[in-house]
Amino acid sequence: MTMKLNLIHFKSPKCPSFALPSAARCRTPKFFMASALPSPSNETETLKNPFRAQVTHSMPPQKVEIFKSMEGWAEDNLLIHLKPVEKCWQPQDFLPDPASDGFHEQLKELKERAKEIPDDYLVVLVGEMITEEALPTYQTMLNTMDGVRDETGASLTPWAVWTRAWTAEENRHGDLLNKYLYLSGRVDMKQIEKTVQYLIGSGMDVKSENNPFLGFIYTSFQERATFVSHRITARQVMKHGDIKLAQICGTIASDEKRHEIAYAKIVEKLFEIDPDATMLAFADMMKKKISMPATFMHDGRDDNLFYHFSAVCQRLGIYTADDYADIVEHLVAQWRVENMTGLSVDGQEAQEYVCKLSPRIRRLGEKAREMAKNAPKIPFSWIYDREVQL
Numbered sequence: 068m069t070m071k072l073n074l075i076h077f078k079s080p081k082c083p084s085f086a087l088p089s090a091a092r093c094r095t096p097k098f099f100m101a102s103a104l105p106s107p108s109n110e111t112e113t114l115k116n117p118f119r120a121q122v123t124h125s126m127p128p129q130k131v132e133i134f135k136s137m138e139g140w141a142e143d144n145l146l147i148h149l150k151p152v153e154k155c156w157q158p159q160d161f162l163p164d165p166a167s168d169g170f171h172e173q174l175k176e177l178k179e180r181a182k183e184i185p186d187d188y189l190v191v192l193v194g195e196m197i198t199e200e201a202l203p204t205y206q207t208m209l210n211t212m213d214g215v216r217d218e219t220g221a222s223l224t225p226w227a228v229w230t231r232a233w234t235a236e237e238n239r240h241g242d243l244l245n246k247y248l249y250l251s252g253r254v255d256m257k258q259i260e261k262t263v264q265y266l267i268g269s270g271m272d273v274k275s276e277n278n279p280f281l282g283f284i285y286t287s288f289q290e291r292a293t294f295v296s297h298r299i300t301a302r303q304v305m306k307h308g309d310i311k312l313a314q315i316c317g318t319i320a321s322d323e324k325r326h327e328i329a330y331a332k333i334v335e336k337l338f339e340i341d342p343d344a345t346m347l348a349f350a351d352m353m354k355k356k357i358s359m360p361a362t363f364m365h366d367g368r369d370d371n372l373f374y375h376f377s378a379v380c381q382r383l384g385i386y387t388a389d390d391y392a393d394i395v396e397h398l399v400a401q402w403r404v405e406n407m408t409g410l411s412v413d414g415q416e417a418q419e420y421v422c423k424l425s426p427r428i429r430r431l432g433e434k435a436r437e438m439a440k441n442a443p444k445i446p447f448s449w450i451y452d453r454e455v456q457l
């Protein structure tokens with residue numbers, strides 16, 4: 068693969084200085100997931116380095132044709148995973164209706180139920196909501212990809228239609244969680260709103276290099292990760308008695324599942340068309356690690372906010388190293404990676420790497436769990452500086 072390496076200084080106009088205070092701006096994400104794994108040793112060096120390498124346009128131009136030739140397939144096989152708007156749930160279906168006479172009664176009930184949610188679960192819910200609210204970043208990320216981007220903002224290619232409709236479906240997630248948490252009266256909305264603004268201003272760097280092979284592997288993984296975390300959150304808040312909120316998280320989880328199926332199907336097709344390039348891309352993304360979309364979150368106070376949020380998720384079992392390993396195993400099985408033949412030497416090496424990856428992740432997870440023992444309690448501005456165990 069030909070790769071262009073761009074060295075971008077943090078103070079360059081491409082990384083606007085208004086987005087984050089200096090300490091946070093120069094912070095390299097130390098944890099690639101729910102704080103489940105310790106940092107690799109060479110990352111210390113990265114942390115000291117004020118330059119960050121960003122690779123762009125790593126897909127050879129001729130491969131764009133693959134995505135052009137897949138348009139008919141995408142029309143028939145991808146767009147069927149979108150739900151017509153008229154059949155979609157909307158946030159209002161789960162919220163008190165401010166136009167109804169019973170609004171105040173419904174609001175009182177909502178607040179009563181939400182009283183039972185422990186602070187650490189509130190931190191998880193807020194972090195999940197903030198992650199969903201940074202949707203402009205994710206639509207931007209999809210539109211960085213060569214060969215599938217929405218060229219006009221209203222392009223009629225199936226790739227562009229998918230991206231817009233996916234965004235529109237996703238938009239309901241942050242909207243609903245935001246309104247519910249606002250009405251619960253348990254969280255500091257101004258601090259949350261600031262975090263969302265910081266996060267959208269900071270963007271994300273998932274290292275997909277404008278390359279749809281890498282990008283669709285990322286989205287397959289990421290949608291499954293959000294499916295897992297929303298599903299487990301649903302179970303946990305159910306245990307704490309908020310059935311309505313459990314229903315909300317479960318409903319969002321089922322959207323994520325549908326999206327995961329669609330993205331994984333694209334990669335499955337890519338394995339069929341170009342097994343070697345897809346295998347190399349899979350291993351490449353796994354080596355770079357799947358960073359969570361909200362890694363750059365900041366509330367104006369806590370320079371390690373994402374790490375702290377992730378540590379709480381890890382401790383509560385919302386999203387852990389084992390979940391990460393499970394997702395790797397799931398994708399390896401779904402794409403029938405183990406039995407794939409006819410690969411180049413590099414392709415075979417990549418295949419071996421991804422097939423042997425999950426036990427290594429589980430071992431690192433154990434180490435991280437050990438390190439997390441006796442973790443301190445810290446205040447979270449999202450819940451008025453009440454302290455939560457990491």
Ligand SMILES: [Fe+2]
Pocket residue numbers: 199237240293319323
């Ligand atoms: Fe979502």
Ligand SMILES: [Fe+2]
Pocket residue numbers: 237290293323326
């Ligand atoms: Fe999603």
